[in-house]
Amino acid sequence: MSAPVRIFVPRETAAVSVGADDVAAQLASRAAARGRAIELVRNGSWGMSWLEPLVEVVVAGERIAYGPVTVADVDSLLDADLLAGGAHPLRLGPTTEIPYLETQDRWTFRRCGLIEPLSLEQYRANGGFAGLGKAFALGPAAVVKELTASGLRGRGGAGFPTGIKWKTVADAPGPQKYIACNADEGDSGTFSDRMLMEGDPFTLVEGLLIAGFAVGANRGYVYLRSEYPLARAIFTQALVVARNGGWLGRNIQGSGFDFDIDLHLGAGSYVCGEETAMLESLEGKAGVIRYKPPLPALQGLFGKPTVVNNVITLASVPEILARGGAAYAALGTGRSRGTLAFQLAGNIRRGGLVEKAFGLSLRELIEQWGGGTHSGRPIRAVQIGGPLGAYFPDELLDTPLDYEAFAALSGLIGHGGIVVFDDSVDMARQARFAMEFCALESCGKCTPCRIGSVRGVEVIDRIVADENREANLALLQELCDTMVNGSLCAMGGMTPFPVRSALKYFPSDFLRRSAAVRKVAGAKR
Amino acid sequence: MSRTYDAAGAAQIIDAFGARPELLVQILHAFVERYSYINEEAVRQIAATLNLSRADVHGVVSFYHDFRTAPPGKRIVKICQAEACQSMGCRELTEHAQRKLGVPLNSTTADGEVTLEPVYCLGNCACSPAVMIDDRVYGRVDAARFDELLRKSAERPQ
Numbered sequence: 001m002s003a004p005v006r007i008f009v010p011r012e013t014a015a016v017s018v019g020a021d022d023v024a025a026q027l028a029s030r031a032a033a034r035g036r037a038i039e040l041v042r043n044g045s046w047g048m049s050w051l052e053p054l055v056e057v058v059v060a061g062e063r064i065a066y067g068p069v070t071v072a073d074v075d076s077l078l079d080a081d082l083l084a085g086g087a088h089p090l091r092l093g094p095t096t097e098i099p100y101l102e103t104q105d106r107w108t109f110r111r112c113g114l115i116e117p118l119s120l121e122q123y124r125a126n127g128g129f130a131g132l133g134k135a136f137a138l139g140p141a142a143v144v145k146e147l148t149a150s151g152l153r154g155r156g157g158a159g160f161p162t163g164i165k166w167k168t169v170a171d172a173p174g175p176q177k178y179i180a181c182n183a184d185e186g187d188s189g190t191f192s193d194r195m196l197m198e199g200d201p202f203t204l205v206e207g208l209l210i211a212g213f214a215v216g217a218n219r220g221y222v223y224l225r226s227e228y229p230l231a232r233a234i235f236t237q238a239l240v241v242a243r244n245g246g247w248l249g250r251n252i253q254g255s256g257f258d259f260d261i262d263l264h265l266g267a268g269s270y271v272c273g274e275e276t277a278m279l280e281s282l283e284g285k286a287g288v289i290r291y292k293p294p295l296p297a298l299q300g301l302f303g304k305p306t307v308v309n310n311v312i313t314l315a316s317v318p319e320i321l322a323r324g325g326a327a328y329a330a331l332g333t334g335r336s337r338g339t340l341a342f343q344l345a346g347n348i349r350r351g352g353l354v355e356k357a358f359g360l361s362l363r364e365l366i367e368q369w370g371g372g373t374h375s376g377r378p379i380r381a382v383q384i385g386g387p388l389g390a391y392f393p394d395e396l397l398d399t400p401l402d403y404e405a406f407a408a409l410s411g412l413i414g415h416g417g418i419v420v421f422d423d424s425v426d427m428a429r430q431a432r433f434a435m436e437f438c439a440l441e442s443c444g445k446c447t448p449c450r451i452g453s454v455r456g457v458e459v460i461d462r463i464v465a466d467e468n469r470e471a472n473l474a475l476l477q478e479l480c481d482t483m484v485n486g487s488l489c490a491m492g493g494m495t496p497f498p499v500r501s502a503l504k505y506f507p508s509d510f511l512r513r514s515a516a517v518r519k520v521a522g523a524k525r
Numbered sequence: 526m527s528r529t530y531d532a533a534g535a536a537q538i539i540d541a542f543g544a545r546p547e548l549l550v551q552i553l554h555a556f557v558e559r560y561s562y563i564n565e566e567a568v569r570q571i572a573a574t575l576n577l578s579r580a581d582v583h584g585v586v587s588f589y590h591d592f593r594t595a596p597p598g599k600r601i602v603k604i605c606q607a608e609a610c611q612s613m614g615c616r617e618l619t620e621h622a623q624r625k626l627g628v629p630l631n632s633t634t635a636d637g638e639v640t641l642e643p644v645y646c647l648g649n650c651a652c653s654p655a656v657m658i659d660d661r662v663y664g665r666v667d668a669a670r671f672d673e674l675l676r677k678s679a680e681r682p683q
Contacts, residue, residue: 014652017664049651188607191648226554226591227647229660265554268590270645284549286588302547344651346612351651374613383608417650421612433611437645443588 004037005083008056008063010113011042012198013230014191019070020053026074027055036083044199046113047341047353048100056095059085065092100350100369105331105339105357107323108316109192112199118237120245123202129247131318135210136255138321143214144170147317150325151337156182156273156310157385157414157490159403162317165307168297169215172305177217179208180282180301180308183224183231184266184273187386189345189417193311195353196341197224197231200315201238205247205261207314210321211307212259220261221301222311223278226268236263270387270441274489275308277443288443289489310415312341333359336402336413344370346383346419356401363397366420377422381430381506385414387437388494390501391421391430410497427506431499432460438495448483449492455479456499463510473510476503527561534559535567539574546575549585553592562593598633598640600678602626603657606643609650614667618654619643621668625675638679 009015009024024040031038048054051067055077058064064085066077073090080088092098095113115122123129135143148163169177181204185193197204208220224232239261242248250258264282266272272281276290279301300306316338320328328338336358342365344351349371356365362382366372373379381391390411392399399405406413421430435456442449456479462472480496487493503510528534538555542548552571556563563586572582586592604610604619619630626634626641633640649655652664656671658678666674 013647013662014649014664017649017652017655017662052652185648186646188646189609189650190646191650194648225648227644227657230662264551267550267554267592268644269588281550282547284545284547284551284585286585288588346609346650346653348651353651387608417609419609419612419650425612430608430611433608437607441645 002037004039006039006041006058007083008041008043008058009053010045010199011117011230011234012045012052013194013228014049015045015052015054016230018052018068022071023053023055023069023074026071030074030078031083034078036078038083041116043115044112044117045195046095046101047109047195047355048098048350049352050350051092054095055082057082057085063095065095065098066090067092100352100354103369104355106355107319107328107339108203108312109196109200109341109353109355110319111203112196115200117199117201117234118241120202120241120247123200127322128202128318129206131321132206132209132213134321135213136257140170140214140216143210143321146321146325147214148325150320150328151332151335152313152316152320152328153336153403154310155312155316155340155415157187157412159413162309162313165297165309166211166215168295169217169305169307172298174305176304177215178301178304178306179211179215179217179220179314180275180279180296180306181208181220181222181311181314182273182275182278182308183222183228183311184278185225185228185311185415186270186273187388187415187417189383189419190343190386190415191345192341192343192353192416194228194231196311196315197228197235201235202242202247203315203318204235204311205238205242206318207316208261209247209252209257209259210317211309211314213257215305215307217307218258218260220259221282222261222263223266223272223282224263225266232263232265239263270437271443271489271491274491276489278308279306286443288445289491291488312415331357333357333400333402334404336404340401340413340416342401342416342418344418344420347373347375347422348420349374358402359400361398361400362392362418365401365418366397370420373420373422375422375424377424379420380423380425381421381427383419383421383430383498384417385412386417387434388412388490388497389414389417390497391427391505392501393505396505410500412494412497427502427509428460428464429509431502431510432457432464434495434498434502435460438491442491446486446488446492448486449488449495452479452483452487452492453495456483456495460499460510466511473503528559530560530564530567532566532570535570536574539571544574546577549575549577549582550589553586553589557592562596564594598638600638601640601642601659602675602678603642603644603647604630605645605647605649605653605655605657607646607650609646610654613653615654618656618666618668618671622671625672639675
């Protein structure tokens with residue numbers, strides 16, 4: 001009897017959402033029925049979501065990919081000698097040679113898809129904990145310096161330099177400090193936090209450890225949204241495995257450094273992704289935002305100095321330390337250094353995660369990786385950066401992916417989510433939705449956001465209904481000014497971005513429509 | 526399987542969190558997991574045990590979408606309404622679901638079988654439109670697949 005053939009089928013939300021669990025079960029039962037021994041491994045996803053469920057077979061030490069595989073394909077795959085890497089219409093060749101993946105700059109996601117997510121052994125064998133080892137050798141101050149040199153900026157959306165934030169917390173007086181990791185990934189079009197926590201959770205654990213070591217904190221909190229049950233299950237398990245392996249708790253690996261992590265669940269509130277609302281929620285309260293200052297770096301969780309970083313920011317740290325800040329800073333453009341895990345979403349042919357150095361154009365990403373729209377119709381609008389991000393028309397798609405270039409166009413890269421719409425989109429409806437969503441999710445603390453969003457929906461309805469059109473257009477602009485300038489946080493302050501971009505680039509969509517179209521828009525109320 | 530509220534069981538949950546007020550959001554999650562919703566007695570008991578006012582607890586319960594205050598149907602079906610899913614037809618899918626179930630969003634079928642709700646992003650944006658039935662996420666859901674998923678979910682033991 002020969003050794004069992006190793007087969008990888010991801011256990012990751014996107015893959016499972018299109019049948020990966022069923023495919024795994026079918027592979028196991030059909031292989032057994034044929035008397036073939038297989039060893040089924042549930043890895044994370046490589047991020048090629050359009051190929052999910054992606055099945056990989058290890059043949060002569062190389063992973064050969066097939067996808068997208070359905071339950072109905074399993075017999076024909078086994079007939080085609082899948083277990084020896086046989087030819088089949090779904091065969092994609094060696095996984096790492098698939099152009100979508102081969103052309104990426106994988107730093108933060110270097111192990112995602114490659115390893116078994118909960119295997120500490122595989123994590124270490126593939127470079128895991130090298131960054132932490134380096135941190136222990138360098139000492140806290142030098143770690144902060146290395147981070148500053150890398151040019152890493154907050155990947156949650158705000159783009160604040162991570163090294164400066166860490167230095168502020170490190171220099172803050174007081175014995176008790178915290179690391180609060182924002183895993184409340186609420187922006188539509190984004191899933192990189194989830195993919196990392198499901199596919200390579202120890203990287204986040206390591207990032208938290210390094211952050212704690214650098215700033216002098218011994219406790220970390222991960223605030224995970226409740227819409228991610230699989231990430232919750234995997235990350236919960238990862239914390240147990242890390243603790244049992246001596247990577248959390250007292251005197252970690254004999255370093256004298258103590259650190260532990262609590263996982264807290266959000267409860268379906270978008271605004272809790274705003275850092276101060278998240279801190280309130282972590283304290284057990286309603287997610288109502290706080291005035292700033294004081295900065296969370298000085299008075300954050302429970303009033304103590306706190307590093308608040310997004311999952312991807314923290315997960316980028318281990319590899320930056322392992323390879324050196326200068327190597328990371330060598331990638332990118334302008335003040336946008338290193339890589340970002342872009343997420344191609346919505347109406348796109350090849351949706352998924354693409355980690356690339358900053359500087360390529362939006363069009364390159366959408367066309368070369370994304371392959372255009374899923375529907376095959378022309379692209380009309382692209383929303384970048386979640387529900388607070390601007391809608392770009394075709395003529396702006398050559399904008400380089402760089403924080404400052406987007407800011408100059410009143411847009412944002414945010415958390416790197418890119419949502420493509422084809423020419424069937426009604427941009428007045430999208431603008432209305434931006435206001436509707438703000439009304440629904442506003443924490444209610446400040447008036448421009450709480451009331452402005454409700455009035456925004458009404459004014460857009462009047463414009464579309466052709467009531468006092470010019471006066472209402474002027475009123476909408478004024479309302480947007482009030483929200484931008486008068487809101488306390490980005491929720492109200494940036495909701496006007498999608499609204500104004502829709503008005504600016506797609507004005508014809510706001511012209512009087514047939515009664516039928518209005519009725520549909522009205523029914524959403 | 527959710528149970529009917531009982532003061533002793535509820536006390537156990539609060540105890541398991543050390544009756545710490547800063548864990549209120551996590552405690553409320555545990556209540557929803559066990560009892561499927563948070564009733565008025567639970568609010569009173571939590572407030573008394575954590576030394577908070579009922580208004581404090583009510584404020585937190587009513588702030589978050591997850592903390593329902595009425596019993597849901599046997600199955601909870603959530604359809605993503607956010608932008609990525611909009612670009613792939615979630616509005617049409619939602620209309621189909623409402624017709625199929627005979628109820629609007631945010632309501633439960635008359636037979637108490639299904640609660641239909643909106644959700645704003647399930648993080649499955651490369652496989653839109655996305656639907657969640659209880660704790661399972663499904664991608665690329667069109668009308669036919671929705672009907673099939675609904676049928677299959679009814680066959681699963683609750």
